[in-house]
Every structure is written in structure tokens, then in C-alpha cells.
Amino acid sequence: MKVSVVIANKDGERFLKRCLDSILVEKGDYEVIVVDDPAPRGVQGKRTNRVRRIGLPRNVGAAEARNIGVKNSTGEYIMFLDVDTKIQPGWYKEVLSFFKRNKKT
16 A cells, blocks of 8 residues: 555544545545544444544544554555545645655655
8 A cells, every 4th residue: 555544533524525535536556544533423443445434432632533543554655634625636646756755754
């Protein structure tokens, strides 16, 4: 896996579909990890081909939710997004190119 996209989600369920749709139109070697902080009913541990949802039993805050996402990622590169982000088409090539040019990032 090249890129892991980690999204900390607290009360952002109304934005999540738009965010995921904007990510998932891209082809590439990536995964998306949504850390629900805490998990809404019915979504704990849900998974699709590219998207894994990790439901937390209680609120731990954005930083800890992101850290949990990183610990559960398999990507060589980690990218953080907020749940209300709508990412632009072509993001995968741009992000991969940026990471390759900026080894210390």
C-alpha cells in the first residue's frame, strides 16, 4: 500500500459520504481509514474494499483518533483529511509526487 488516508470523524456523518466519494473516484494504491470518535450506531468496524471504519467506544479527541488511524494503516505514506474535506480529482498522483519529492515530509 502506498498511501493511507486517515480521517478522524467526530459528528461529521453528514459530510462523510461527500468526502469519501471525492477520494474514491481516484485509481491508485491507497486505503482510507475513518476513525469514528466515538462510533455512531451501526458503523463500528464496517469495511469495504478501500475503506475501513474504526469505531471508538468514547471520544478521545482528534489527535488520538489520528494516531489510532496511523497505527491501523498499511501505507508507506500517511495523509490526514478532515471529514468535511472534498478533495480534488487527481489527488492521488499529486500526493504521491509530493511525497516522493519531499522525502522528509
